[in-house]
Amino acid sequence: MSQTPKQTADRSVPTSADVARLAGVSRATVSYVLNNTASVRISEPTRRRVREAAEELGYVPHAAARSLRAGHTRMVVLPPATLPAGPLYGRFLAELQAALRRLDYTVVHYGSLGLDGDEAARSWAELRPVAVVALGEVGLTPHGVDVLKRSGARAVVTLGSRRVAGAHCFVMDQREVGARAVAHLVERGRRAIGVVMPQESGLERFSEPRIEGARRAAAAAGARIEALPLPYEEEPAAALAARWRQLGLDAVFTYNDDYAVLLMRALQDEGITIPAETAVIGADDLLLGRLQRPRLSTVHIDLVTGRKLAELVDRVVREPGEEPAVHDLMGARAVHREST
Amino acid sequence: MSQTPKQTADRSVPTSADVARLAGVSRATVSYVLNNTASVRISEPTRRRVREAAEELGYVPHAAARSLRAGHTRMVVLPPATLPAGPLYGRFLAELQAALRRLDYTVVHYGSLGLDGDEAARSWAELRPVAVVALGEVGLTPHGVDVLKRSGARAVVTLGSRRVAGAHCFVMDQREVGARAVAHLVERGRRAIGVVMPQESGLERFSEPRIEGARRAAAAAGARIEALPLPYEEEPAAALAARWRQLGLDAVFTYNDDYAVLLMRALQDEGITIPAETAVIGADDLLLGRLQRPRLSTVHIDLVTGRKLAELVDRVVREPGEEPAVHDLMGARAVHREST
DNA sequence: TTGAAAGCGCTACCAT
């Protein structure tokens, strides 16, 4: 106010009408100039006057007003990545976002936190997004999908383990990961297989299907599965290792490579040899695992690239006729190294 | 309706006027009922009629129209977490989002990808957010801050290494990390110190200031610093290890714990003893490091919690008078384990 | 207790 050049908060925010007034033209002209509307010719002097006025006022168009008028948005709602779901998944989401931005969509993360599926769908629908990509964690129901479509969403895509009627589904079958791990262990002669269950909340989405797959594969091969709850901390790992020999296991699938590193260290500290006494296999194929001694066997997961999914979204937005389909998002294969 | 509930795309999206028509009341009444407006009494039968009509049509209010009318939003713009900036930073961002959501803000990630600071500020301003939290990576200038404030943003907060005039700044001085690491090594008698420089793009934001801090600390102690470019892959690490003895270093600061694990394995494969021949210190204090042999010394980083930052944002939004200040976001201290 | 109507900021049609 006094001597600071920042009369920021006091004056109200400039509108196109303010620009028009300052430039001595109509609001229409301002709109034409600022949007470079092709269907209309505006003289160069006028253009300059308008631009200067806009500049001087620090005018910035109001996106909500614009899309209200336009009747549609370029907004894609994505769920906030809340889970510690591993670098793979994180990278996939980052890719997806980047690709969508490149296709000129505005990616919005809007909290589904503490909302159930239908409530979340409703609050998304309020934004009138042109597309929604929902993580499996949000229990999107067919009704939720319908609400979104009724609100104008042209593409509704789910990402997760279940399919949802009415939506394009990218199914990530985590059971496959557990199944591959156990199949690998069985092939190498193991029959008593522990499966590490992380205790971090939110990870059940992944760990439950993984152990289910493990059970299925074990049943098919006549092997035994034992669930081993384990928080990602050193002491519980040591405790588990201390009673390891009583468990009578000859192999363990550790949910992922991080847990494998945790458990391997503890086992080795107990003098348990890997793989002779106990075989260890992780999942995710992180570089980290390759750096262990012995080098960690793992289940490599191929995720569809985020770009691919972005392209699907874009296609469905442009051509909403397309029948909702179920796509496979994931491939899994065991990678043999030294720990099995 | 009949038996397929999916008359989705064909009918246009219902507005409050549609609800009013179906319920046989005015739009005003619909608004009163659906918002539970306290200052107005609506009879119970009317309320029910309105609610049923809304339900039947699948009516969802239009957020843009509402905020246009209201003249303000509850939107907070956050940059998309684009960088592989480590789990610490990721967790901080996730916390921040969750806390903001709990305070009833709508968190929006809006791509600053490929935009320079002022362009990004402008595109954010179009959304008329009530607050903006900008990562240091976006070169937000005082002018950008001004644009945002003129557009109605009540809080502009930056997060990064530099401070920006006009904004509340949370400064994360990465130099401190490098300085602590080197000081620790110097204390333990080392004088020829390598500093690993990741080659992943985007990480310079962190690695450059870290080595700068390392240089400063080394200069103060009469030690030598040698930059060691290293991509996060096994072969380059092996190559670096192969020429390690020619480098004449007695210690290395590896940027973070992940790179430490990578390099330690390679050094050990060359028969180089840690810490006798070469001391190794990482940063971030991941559990991973504690699991190594020898257990990895590291620089522990204390980040302000996301909740704290969310509270500041909220306070400034409610009380925009508050003077922009510079806060310290980070504390760093060396943790001695076995590798140094 | 309810309705009519103004107007938020913007764009696109139709005049001039």
Added chain:
DNA sequence: ATGGTAGCGCTTTCAA
């Protein structure tokens, strides 16, 4: 080449 104006969906006086 430029201006007038309707109207996107919503909330909120003001009247009835």
